[in-house]
Amino acid sequence: MQKLKLGRSDIMVTDWCLGTMTYGNQTDRADAYQQIDMALDAGINFLDTAEMYPVNPISAETVGLSETIIGEWIAKTGRRSEVVIATKVSGNNPGWVRDGRGYDGDVIRQTVDASLRRLQTDVIDLYQMHWPERGSYMFRQNWTFDPSGQDRQQTMDHMRDVLEALDDCVKAGKIRAIGMSNESAWGMTKWIDQAEALGLPRMASVQNEYSLMCRLYDTDMAEMAVNEDVTLLSFSPLACGLLTGKYQDDVPAGSRLSINGSLGGRMTPRTLPVTQVYLDLARDHGIDPVHMAMAWQATRPFLISAIFGATNVDQLAHLLAGRDVVLTDDLIAEIDAAHKANPMPY
Template identity: 40%
Template structure:
C-alpha cells in the first residue's frame, strides 16, 4: 500500500480511501463490517463518511452511515488510533437537517457533537464542509449558464466563511477535530479560506474532495494545480462516475440494487449519450489492457499528478477487492495515449 502525506497535516494516508455512502441503504450493518474489515486488513487507513449519508439522502436513513461506522469502531476500539476518519457537515438544502440552515459556527458545533456521538469517538481526524453555502459549479452546474457568479454577494459570502473558520478554530481548540477540509468547492473557495485562516490564526484546510473521473475532468489542471501549490490534498470522489465507468449501465441496463435504480435527488444527470459513448471506448481500452473497466478508470485516476488518495466505494467485498486491485496496476504509455484520445473526443460528456 502506498501512503501519502495529507496536505499540510502530519497524517500519512493510504492512496485508497474507503468511501461509505452505501452503508445504510445498499449495504447492511454486516455488509459495512465486512467492507471495513477487508479494507483495514488490506492496509487502507483513510475512511470517509458524512452526516448526510447514506446516498440517496432521505430523512428515514439520515446519518445511518455514521451509526454503522460507529458500531464497527465500538467493536474494534484497538483500530481507532491507526485510522484517519473523515466526516462532513451538511449545508443548506435538506429540510430535515437543522431546518436546511447554512453552515456556520453554530451549526458546526451542533453537527460535530452529533457526529461524534454517532461515530462513538472523541475526535474526527478531518472534518469537512460538504458543500459551500453559495451556489457553486458542482453537481451538474458546471455547464455554461447553470451558474452566474455575479449573483453572489461576495462580501456576505466572505463574512459567512469567516464565521465558519471561527467555528472550525473552536472545534480544533476543543480537541474535537484534528484537521479540517473542503468538499465540492472551487479555487476561489480554497484561497478565500486560506486568507481567512491566515488572518484569524486558524489552521488551514488540509484537503478537498471533489468529483473527478475520466468522465468529469473539470478540476484538471486548474484546481489541482491550486492544491499542489498550496499543499492541500486532492481527494477524488466518484472516480467511477457513480458506477457508469464500470459499464454496468450500458444499453440502459439497471442491475438490481445498483445506485441508478434508486430515486436520485438531482436526477440522473450523468446519463447522457456522450457519457455512454465515452464509456464504451474506455471499455474497449480496458479489454485490450486485460483489466476491468473499473480498474482502468481507477488506475488512471491514481496516476494523475496531485491526487493524494482516491475515494472508492462498493456494495460488496467482491467489488471492493476488484477496485483495490486497480491500485496495483501501472498503465502503459500506450494505454494512456488511447485514453487521451477518448478524452479529446469526449471532454465533457455529462
C-alpha cells in the same frame, strides 16, 4: 497502496479511501462491518462519511446512519487507531437535516459533537463542509452556473465565522484537520487566505468529483492544489459505476441508476458511448476497466486519495484486487487522446 500527506497537516492517508455513503440502506450493517475490515486488511487506512449519509435515496430518517454504523464498528472491533476518519457537515439542503438550514459557526460547534457521538470517537481526523453555502457549480450545475448573485463580503464573513468555530474544535481536540467539498478554485484560495491572515485552521483537502468521465478539476483546481498544498479527495472515480461497464446493456436491479434514474444528471445521450471508449481501451490493454479507472488517479500531477464505494463485499473484493495495478505510458497516452476526443460527456 501508497501513503500521502493530507495537505500541510501531519495526517498520512492511503491513496485509496473507502467511501461509506451506502451504509444503512443499500449496504447493511454486517456487510459494512466486513467491508471496513477488508479495506484495512488490504492496507487502506482512510474512511469517508458524512452526516447526511446514507444516500440513494437521501431521507431525513436516515441522516447520520452511516456515521452510526462506523461508530458501532469502532466499538465492536477496537480498531479506531488503525483508521483515519473523515466526515462532513451538510450545507443548505431540501430539508434532510436541520429543516434545510446549512452551516455557520454555531451549527459547526453542534454538528461536530453530534458526529463524534455517532462515530463513538474522541476526535474526527478530517472535518469537511459538504458544499459551499454560497452555492457550487458541481453536480452538473456548471452548465448554467451564475455567481452574479453572490455577496463577496457576506462570503468572507461566513468563512471567518466557520473557521473560528473550527479553530475552537481543533483547540478542544475534537478535530485534527479541515477540508471543503464541491468547492471552486476561488473558494479554496479564499478559505486559505482567510486562515493564514487570521491564524486559523487551513484547508488540507478538497473533495470534488473526478474521474475519467469528469475532469473539471484538471485546470484551475489543479493549479490551486499544487500551489496551496491541498490534497484532492476524488469522489466517484468510477463515474457512479459507469466505468464498471454494468450499465452498457441493462440497468441492474438495486443499482444506483435503478434507484434515481439519471445518476445525478450523469446520463446524457453521450454518456454510454463515451463510457464504451474507456471500456474498449481497457479491453485492448488487457486490464479490468475498474482497475484502470482507479490506477489512472495515481497518474495525475497532483495528490489524490480516491474515494471509492462498494455496495457489497463482492464489489469491494473486485476493486481491491486491482490495488497494485500501474498503467503503462502507452495506455496513459491513449486515455489522454480519448479525453481530448470525448470531453465532458455529462
